[in-house]
Amino acid sequence: QVTLRESSPALVKPTQTLTLTCSFSGFSLTSGGLCVGWIRQTPGKALEWVGCIDGDGDKFYSPSLKTRLTFSRDTSRNQVVLTMTSMDQVDTGIYYCVRLNLAADFFDYWGQGTLVTVSS
């Protein structure tokens, strides 16, 4: 059974850096053709692609966010970590951990989502 779980809700101040962890089970990221990453839902932009990292360590970033993003993975612990710099209030929203099927570009599993609040 495939599951993805995001780290606890986060409260960050404007200009600070956000760190989120996705812990997954039921599959191996290194088995090929898969990417684990993030989709967010913000009040202003509804759903938005953030990016993902695959089993080879290749990263796929949203063009609009890539200058602020860093992804890393720990394949032994089945975790993917998102780091986003220069947080702003417009980044407030729910961040979903997702699994992307790279062969056909669909998101076959989603976490429940975690709330990120950017406020001073």
Next chain:
Amino acid sequence: QSALTQPPSASGSAGQSLTISCTGTSNDIGEYKYISWYQQRPGKAPKLIIHEISRRPSGVPDRFSGSKTGTTASLTVSGLQPEDEGDYFCISYAGNNNYVFGTGTKVTVL
């Protein structure tokens, strides 16, 4: 990239059919076959119900079907059931490792 346009709401009686549209551009829906649909019930994670325009994952009832014409994709639910209530949204690949998302449709079963 602009969001894909969906009607905010749709409704139908149990047993009826309902179709939700998802309109994009020649840079996303019009260009690619990588269009997927998701169902999100209140308090639950989104669930994949259609991928590659019309393919159903294992376990998804065959009353869910998808299609595409030009820059518009559609999801049809035949024989609506009470458990089909929830939010539905589409996603399209848009090239350059980017994806665009639908605005979402709230489905009510009367």
